[in-house]
Amino acid sequence: MRIILPGVLREYAEGAGELVVPAGDGEMSLRTVLDAALLDRPRLAARIRDETGALRRHVNVFVDGQDVRRLGGLDAAVEVHAVIHILPSVAGG
Amino acid sequence: MTEKSRKSQTSQTDQTSQTDQTDQADQADQADQTLLAIGTRKGLWLARSDDRSRWTLDGPHFLMSEIPSVCIDTRAVASGGSPRLLVGVRSEHWGPTVARSDDLGQSWNETPEGAMRFPADTGAAVERVWQITPDGHDDDVVWASTEPQALWRSDDRGETFSLVRGLWEHPHRPDWGAGFGGAAIHTILPDPADAAGMLVAMSTGGVYRTEDGGTSWTASNTGIKAPYQPDPWPEFGQCVHKVARDGVNPTRLYAQNHHGVYRSDDNGGTWSSIADGLPTDFGFTVVAHPSRADTLWLVPITADRERVPPGAQLQVQRSSDAGATWVTCSDGLPSPSYTCVLRDAAAADTHEQAGVYFGTRNGEVYGSADEGGTFAPIAAQLPDVLCVRAAVIA
Numbered sequence: 001m002r003i004i005l006p007g008v009l010r011e012y013a014e015g016a017g018e019l020v021v022p023a024g025d026g027e028m029s030l031r032t033v034l035d036a037a038l039l040d041r042p043r044l045a046a047r048i049r050d051e052t053g054a055l056r057r058h059v060n061v062f063v064d065g066q067d068v069r070r071l072g073g074l075d076a077a078v079e080v081h082a083v084i085h086i087l088p089s090v091a092g093g
Numbered sequence: 094m095t096e097k098s099r100k101s102q103t104s105q106t107d108q109t110s111q112t113d114q115t116d117q118a119d120q121a122d123q124a125d126q127t128l129l130a131i132g133t134r135k136g137l138w139l140a141r142s143d144d145r146s147r148w149t150l151d152g153p154h155f156l157m158s159e160i161p162s163v164c165i166d167t168r169a170v171a172s173g174g175s176p177r178l179l180v181g182v183r184s185e186h187w188g189p190t191v192a193r194s195d196d197l198g199q200s201w202n203e204t205p206e207g208a209m210r211f212p213a214d215t216g217a218a219v220e221r222v223w224q225i226t227p228d229g230h231d232d233d234v235v236w237a238s239t240e241p242q243a244l245w246r247s248d249d250r251g252e253t254f255s256l257v258r259g260l261w262e263h264p265h266r267p268d269w270g271a272g273f274g275g276a277a278i279h280t281i282l283p284d285p286a287d288a289a290g291m292l293v294a295m296s297t298g299g300v301y302r303t304e305d306g307g308t309s310w311t312a313s314n315t316g317i318k319a320p321y322q323p324d325p326w327p328e329f330g331q332c333v334h335k336v337a338r339d340g341v342n343p344t345r346l347y348a349q350n351h352h353g354v355y356r357s358d359d360n361g362g363t364w365s366s367i368a369d370g371l372p373t374d375f376g377f378t379v380v381a382h383p384s385r386a387d388t389l390w391l392v393p394i395t396a397d398r399e400r401v402p403p404g405a406q407l408q409v410q411r412s413s414d415a416g417a418t419w420v421t422c423s424d425g426l427p428s429p430s431y432t433c434v435l436r437d438a439a440a441a442d443t444h445e446q447a448g449v450y451f452g453t454r455n456g457e458v459y460g461s462a463d464e465g466g467t468f469a470p471i472a473a474q475l476p477d478v479l480c481v482r483a484a485v486i487a
Contacts, residue, residue: 047187050218
């Protein structure tokens with residue numbers, strides 16, 4: 001499965017725009033996928049989730065094009081070949 | 094984080110009207126470089142001056158991130174070290190962090206695992222770093238405070254912080270409220286006479302003190318009115334906007350409340366009004382002279398329901414007698430003005446003849462090299478100014 005990062009976060013992923021997460025045995029939760037992808041990238045992790053593990057309020061995550069807030073949040077099921085987009089929400093003034 | 098300044102500009106303000114007064118000041122004092130850190134809703138600017146008349150403005154740093162707190166830690170300068178900048182940075186999208194620079198903003202670093210993280214058992218997350226304050230007794234110790242209301246201690250000059258449990262677990266916590274700015278501790282005043290003493294203040298909640306290094310805390314609001322409460326004299330729950338400690342007498346404190354200006358002569362044990370003579374008792378900020386007793390500045394705002402300068406005259410109120418009398422300082426400040434100055438958006442530098450600085454919600458920054466006698470603009474067209482801090486750095 002692939003995680004696509006917005007440009008603004010790539011400095012926290014050694015410049016990578018995409019993270020590849022080895023698929024486990026079958027379906028995984030988004031929480032598990034993010035845990036694996038961000039384990040060695042604490043600065044990136046802190047920008048996507050707070051220290052309780054919750055997704056930050058204005059960070060949007062899409063799994064195969066679907067907003068995970070409508071799929072159970074971090075409990076959303078992620079299939080082996082899923083594409084996960086992480087994007088900033090439309091916010092601010 | 095490694096971030097170079099994305100943009101650098103020079104803004105020189107020639108305060109010719111101040112020349113005579115400046116010449117009278119201590120020449121050696123004027124030879125020192127002054128740094129003014131300006132935190133805004135969309136980034137940090139650093140202004141530097143050799144004479145507090147002409148300023149060079151560098152920024153923005155952290156463009157599009159809110160800067161609710163900044164600290165210029167000069168404790169290492171006396172021993173030949175560099176000042177350290179510690180900055181509370183908060184992205185609306187990507188959350189808060191603490192950035193630090195030991196080269197005056199040429200480069201920035203942050204602790205990879207996060208300088209400040211709530212322990213898992215609290216179930217809490219840092220929303221915003223509201224205050225960063227060097228300790229007066231131990232050069233490695235830095236204090237910080239956050240939203241939600243928490244106090245933090247660093248023993249490594251701000252690289253990592255630990256939650257002060259004594260205040261976090263205070264039985265009053267469930268009843269502390271949130272002002273419009275959020276549920277935050279916004280004031281940290283270590284006691285310069287006692288390493289185990291400290292005062293903090295929050296909106297809403299009021300003033301709390303410890304005398305045992307943070308293990309236990311006592312509400313210290315006796316005499317501070319809470320006109321927005323059914324009981325206007327509660328033990329706690331006051332909306333204290335800012336507290337400053339007298340520069341010479343450490344047991345003398347000044348508080349700007351949500352209506353009400355107060356002084357304490359017993360280290361916060363009791364408070365008495367010093368609002369007589371002011372055009373209004375509302376405002377957000379209070380600043381004490383760093384080295385002269387009984388001297389303080391306020392920026393008055395008309396009222397909680399009219400958050401603009403009194404009479405539409407942007408002004409500072411100065412007292413040289415601990416609040417017994419007040420002088421209006423408005424020379425060089427605009428009128429009409431309908432802006433506002435927030436609680437951390439005013440500061441004094443550490444020159445003997447202190448410079449006084451403040452920033453407004455419409456992105457203007459003013460400075461006075463003569464303790465408020467005359468102000469001149471330092472910056473304009475910035476985002477809303479949230480905090481300013483000033484120090485002599487060389």
